[in-house]
Amino acid sequence: MLLFTIKRMGVMALTALCLTFIVFFLTNLEPNLEILAKEQNNMRMSDAQVESWLEREGYKRPLLTRYGEWLGSFVSGDWGASTRFSKDVLPIISERLYYTAKLMFWVMIVMVPAALIIGVLSGMREGSVTDRTLSTVAITTTATPEYVSGVIFTVIFASSAVGLKWMKGSATSATDAITFANFALPVMTMAIYGMGYVARMTRASMAEVMTAQYIRTARLKGVSFPNIVLKHALRNALIAPFTVIMLQFPWLLTGVVIVERLFNYKGFGWTMVEAASNNDIELLMGCSVVAVVVVLVTQLISDIGYVFLNPRIRIQ
């Protein structure tokens, strides 16, 4: 188990190095640097002036040297300065990450129990009317990306055209104080897309467990159906969805970006788009590293957790 963890962490570190290098390469392309030079000085610089400025600032040195330098200062906590917000990158990212963490927390609170309940209810009696109805619901939510459900929900709950106006179409104020009116829409929008997927996984896993021998034994022994589901089936059926839920994190990042843009919630995803569209190289680097690390760490946790939860794998 220890060896397995160490090996996984080694691969993870290597992956992180490769990925940050790719991001570094892609953000430091010639045209990007040219724009940076013009932004820092004036927009009507001649090509020769751009060249000499880049030369002076050290942007003309070999890419690997500069990557090494960046990595060194990154590890020591100096993440550079953002040109878009005129502040240091580290405090910006930690503040924005906190807002996104709040959003994610509520999304998980809504999504995970709902998905597990739908999955277990439809998986415990495969082919029943409940199963068919809930499966249709689940498959519909997986076909509804955030930018579709967000638009539909906003029209229904927040527009003057329908007139319900239960919630606000913008979540900007939620960075100060969360209320139902400003936070329900983004949370609902995000939870819905991921929910169907987790529910389908839970259903498949539950349906498989219900055909197992020990469930039949329990039924023949005369254990009541709710008891079978809760005490015998549930624990084994939740191993597969655990991995799926953990692997949702990288996928949720796309959702975070879309939802935060859609509802103008100034969290991590919103910042990433700002950085990318304003050619803010160091902020984008910082965001990318955080995103990549989040993905890799969740993969690691899901791997280790899976082995931990499923004793059959440990023997191999």
Place this chain on the structure above:
Amino acid sequence: MEKLNWFEITLQILGHFTPVWIGLFVIFALSITFKGSLGLYGKLFNSRVGMIGLGLVLFWILTALLADVIAPFDSLDQVSGMKNKRPGWPMANGEGHYLLGGDRLARDVFSRVVYGSRTVMAIAPAATLFAFMVGVTLGLPAGYFGGKLDTVLSFLANLVLAFPVILLFFLLVTPEIQKTGIPTYIASVLFAFPIVFFVVLFHSRFEQQPGKLFLFLGLTLVLGLWAYSGLAFNADPLGVFSMDPNLLNIFVSVVFVNSPTVFRIVRGLSMDIQTRDYVAAAQTRGERPWYIMLWEILPNARGPLLVDFCLRIGYTTILLGTLGFFGLGVSPESPDWGMTINEGRKLLSLYPHPALPPALALMSLVLGLNLLADGLREQSLKD
């Protein structure tokens, strides 16, 4: 003319889709009549889910094909006085209505949704097909041979998979990156895979029959390299194949994002199927590895691959919509659904009608593909 009410709008929209209804009716009638002799496709008509899915997908395919007949206006026509008008608003000159209203540039929302299906239907399946070519060509040997090759390829695939998709798009789909020519380099690698795939496919099969071998290889190479020169380098001597640089950028990014997942699936299937008896039999016969991979393993992996293909087209449609949503779409004026949603959402609380129709269109298409995949899975498991 009077403004139409909702009942009349629905009726007129259904009327505009008449050619699609006729097409759907003919296809379903023919398919149900001959379903016994149509293999897996025919079996689809035994499952309700599969039939609904197929119906939705066919609806959008036919709409894309017949867009010129269905759409009452051009997707770019701007008519004065129709800006942000409600659904069913009559034209000033009395020639028809804007059935689903006008957008903020006074264009017909209904016609734009209809034309938008063309962009999706042209890009999503093609991009998915290319991703499958890459994934199959690399995944089969990785699973079959294992060892170092597998380690290296799996590491690369995991590298791409660990990249948050949205970040990759922001880095890869930019005007700056087009200046550096990186999309062209990636395209030159990715677009070579179909040619490699077919060359190996025919070579492994007809190695002993020089006549057929030369025919098929020649055909593949001539057609393949012709299309390759046009698509990847925009250097087709006859000018038949070409791709707008912006479109190429998007296409390449979508293929790039999708192929590692396909690789993983194919690798897993290949590892699983190579333990079967018929593979052992082929090995004993002395067949070459590539023959076994392409003519023994691949045909037997077609069920799961077909299901994943349907799901992946849906996923690609969502990805394209995401790109459009962030303004990274094909071209600023194109009626692409993602871009139309993005434009419409700015005035959402006042005028919901420009954003809602493309959103529902995208949802119904992806839902159709998901249901179709479900139906296919259900029916292929019955074999």
